[in-house]
Amino acid sequence: MTAPALRLGTRGSDLALWQANHVARLIGERLGIRCAIEIIKTRGDRIQDVAFRKMEGKGFFTKELQDALLEARVDLVVHSLKDLPTEEPDGLEVAAIPERGSPADLLLLRAGTEAPSPDDPLELAQGTILGTSSLRRAAQALARSPGIEIRALRGNVPTRVRKLRDGGYDAILLAAAGVARLELDLDGLRAYELPFESMLPAPGQGALAIETRAGEAESSGLRKLHDHSVARCVEAERTLLALLGGGCHLPLGCLATEEETGIRLQAVLGAIDDEATAATVARVGGAAPDPAAAARICFEALNLALPEVVAS
Numbered sequence: 001m002t003a004p005a006l007r008l009g010t011r012g013s014d015l016a017l018w019q020a021n022h023v024a025r026l027i028g029e030r031l032g033i034r035c036a037i038e039i040i041k042t043r044g045d046r047i048q049d050v051a052f053r054k055m056e057g058k059g060f061f062t063k064e065l066q067d068a069l070l071e072a073r074v075d076l077v078v079h080s081l082k083d084l085p086t087e088e089p090d091g092l093e094v095a096a097i098p099e100r101g102s103p104a105d106l107l108l109l110r111a112g113t114e115a116p117s118p119d120d121p122l123e124l125a126q127g128t129i130l131g132t133s134s135l136r137r138a139a140q141a142l143a144r145s146p147g148i149e150i151r152a153l154r155g156n157v158p159t160r161v162r163k164l165r166d167g168g169y170d171a172i173l174l175a176a177a178g179v180a181r182l183e184l185d186l187d188g189l190r191a192y193e194l195p196f197e198s199m200l201p202a203p204g205q206g207a208l209a210i211e212t213r214a215g216e217a218e219s220s221g222l223r224k225l226h227d228h229s230v231a232r233c234v235e236a237e238r239t240l241l242a243l244l245g246g247g248c249h250l251p252l253g254c255l256a257t258e259e260e261t262g263i264r265l266q267a268v269l270g271a272i273d274d275e276a277t278a279a280t281v282a283r284v285g286g287a288a289p290d291p292a293a294a295a296r297i298c299f300e301a302l303n304l305a306l307p308e309v310v311a312s
Helices: 014-031 063-070 135-144 157-165 176-182 217-225 228-243 291-305
Strands: 006-010 035-039 076-080 092-096 105-109 129-131 149-151 171-175 190-193 208-213 252-259 262-272 279-288
Touching: 006 014, 006 063, 014 035, 014 076, 014 157, 014 176, 014 208, 014 217, 063 076, 063 092, 063 208, 092 217, 105 176, 129 157, 135 149, 135 252, 135 262, 135 279, 157 171, 157 176, 171 176, 208 217, 228 252, 228 262, 228 291, 252 291, 262 291, 279 291
Parallel strands: 006 035, 006 076, 129 149, 129 171
Antiparallel strands: 076 208, 092 208, 105 171, 105 190, 252 262, 262 279
16 A cells, blocks of 8 residues: 655745755655645745845745644645744754755856956946845845945746846846756856855755654654754854844854864854945854854854844
8 A cells, every 4th residue: 555645835936846846856765755745825925026124024935834734734844944933833843954055155147247356256346236135145245345236136036037137137146056956047147156255145055944743753754864964054053043033134144064073153244224235244253062152152253243233
């Protein structure tokens, strides 16, 4: 008798469906269990005409997925880890974090736009219209190129690339992992994967989270997909995010790497005005034997550097 399929909930964007199908394939190959994918629309999907920094609350792309899980309409859900709030709802748990894609950001430039500095791709020409709705990206870009114009950019990844081609922007910033996963055609555009010295990613960027109801059989089985090294790194990043109050609106970038002696964490925090026209950033780093200690070191350093942002 064939075992019933697990109901896997996901958003309906091209990238979310790629992620869901990727996880379904891993479950099939490693656990021998079939998944039936169910699409769930989130608030972030419904509201497309408002910049993220002007939207209130948290969990724009996760709450409806978590509600479906709590109501037993699905058995598991797949999130981009960078979208998942640090507070886990009662009754749910992250059962597995699989292998991580590239955490880097990607700068795309339209044909005819002045090329950036060869030494630093984020050093853009005066007046460049840069598309992003991320305060993290905006703060780091403005700090390096104060003469640029930040313009809000919404929509799924292919839509954002199309808006660049259509001339609404001179350049846009995207997660490198999303572009690679969708194998997007970038013909006619110039692409620069930004070095971490120029742009630190969002906490958990490039990683996926498989969430289930706590204590159910699916949770223990899915742990076979768990990458312990990736989990330790993103734990440091997300612990720092939690210490700073969490949320998509925080202009925080960070990246953890595992070393023989423990975890090394780099972090950057921005102070940016309401209209995203000027920004300053503080960049810190620290190493410790465990993720929580590395996060605490960076938190304390950021608190000294930008106390007005940390306290807000």
